[in-house]
Amino acid sequence: MVELLDVSNLSISFTQYVQGLQQRELKVISDLSLDVNEGEVVAILGSSGSGKSLLAHAILGILPENAACSGDISFKGKVLTEEDKKEIRGKSICLIPQSVNYLDPLMKVSQQAIGKTKDEEDYKHKKSHQREVFLKYGLDESVDNMYPFELSGGMARKVLLSTALLSNPELLVADEPTPGLDDKSVEETINDIKKLAEEGKGVLLITHDIEVAIRTANRIAIFYSGYVIEINQAENFKNADTLMHPYSKALIDSLPDNGFKLTEGTQPLNDNKGCIYYKNCLLRKDICKDTKPSLHKIGDSKVRCHLYNGGLDDET
Template identity: 70%
Template sequence: MEKLLDVENVSISFIQYTQGLNQRDLKVITDLTLDVSEGEILAVLGSSGSGKSLLAHAILGILPENANLNGKIKYKGKELSQKDKEEIRGKDIALIPQSVNFLDPLMKISDQAIGHTENDEEKKDKKTKQREIFQHYNLGPEVDEMYPFQLSGGMARRVLV
C-alpha cells in the first residue's frame, strides 16, 4: 500500500522566556515518525497538552510563528513546503476540531474566514472564495453575517474545516 502521509522525525519546539530575557527551548514533540497509508485510519491519542493538535497544525502548515519545526512531512511521496500545505489544506487534508472555541465570539463568521486584507479588492476576492467554499459545505449566505453563538455545532465545525 502506498503511503498517503509520511511524517519523518518531526520535532516541534518553542523558545520560552524565563526570568526576564533568559531563554529555554520548550520541546513539545520530539522525533515523531508515523505514516498513514491510503484507506488506513489512524488515531492519535495523548493527554491534554501532549501535542496532538500541534502535530495536526504542523501537517496543515498553521503552526504559530514562534514554533520551530524540524523533520519532513510528505504527502503522496512529496515533501510539503508551506505553499504545498496551503494548497492541500481543506481540499485533501482537513482538521475537524473537537471544540469550536477557535471561533472569535465577537466577530462575524465571514470576517473570520476571510481574515486580514490589505485593500477592498483583496477583500472582495477573498469573500468570493469564502462563499464558494461555504457553499461546498452547505453553508448558506446567511451564515456569513452570523456570530459563532448563532451556529449549530455542526455548522461551526464546517466553518472551521
C-alpha cells in the same frame, strides 16, 4: 497500501524565557514518525498537553510563529513546504479544529461551510449538500443564517465538522471532533469518518476517547509527553495483554475505573536524558535512566521501549 501522509522525525519546540532574559528550549514534540495510508483511519490517543494539536497544526502549516519545527511532512510522496501546505489547506487536507474559535465570527455559518463558489449552479448544488449535512447533525434551517456567537458549543462543533466533510478532502485531520456532542452526533461522526476511509480517503483522528478510537480507527498511536510510544492495531487496544509499552498497558488496565476515558492531566516534560516514562515505569532497568529508547518495529507495530531491544538501544 498507498501512503497518503508521512510524518518523519518531526520535532517542535518553543523558546521560553526564564528569569529575565535567560532562554530555555521547551521541546513539545520529539522525533515523531507516523504515517496514514489511503483508506485508513489512524487515531492519536494522548492526554492533555502531549502535543496532539501541535502535530495537527504542523501538518496544516498553521503552527504559531514562535514554534521551531524540524523533520519532514510528506503528502502523497512529496515533502510539503509551508507554501504547499497553504495551497492544499482546506482542499486536499482539511482540519476539524479542536477550538470553535476557528470559525469566522463575521460570516454566517452556512456561508463558511459552503465556501467560495464559481457560479449560481455550483452554489445551488453546494447549498443543498450543506443543508443535507447540517440536517444529519441536527442543525435545522434557522442555523444557516446564524453567526458563530449565536451557536452553543455543541452546535459550533457540528458546524466545524460539517464544514470539513463538505470540503471532501483526501486527508482529514480531526482534532477532538466529538467532545460535547450528543450520542447520536457522536455516532454520525464515527460513521462519517469511517465512510471517508471506505471511499479511499485517509483520516488522522485525534482523541481522548479510547472507545471512539477503537471503534473508528484501524491503527492507534499512543502519545506520551510529545513522543509516540506505541503504534498498534486498534483491536489490540481492547486488552492490555496485546499491547507492548508499559504505559499503554497501564492505560488500558486503568480504564474501567475511569469510565473508559483517558484521565485529564498533563504529562512530564521530556527534559530527562532517558526514557520519558522512567519515573512511573514498574519495569524500568538501569539503561532506561540515561538512554532514550527509539521506536522499534515489531511486526506491523512499533514500540519505544528498551524491553523490546534486548537493552541494546543506544540512541539518544
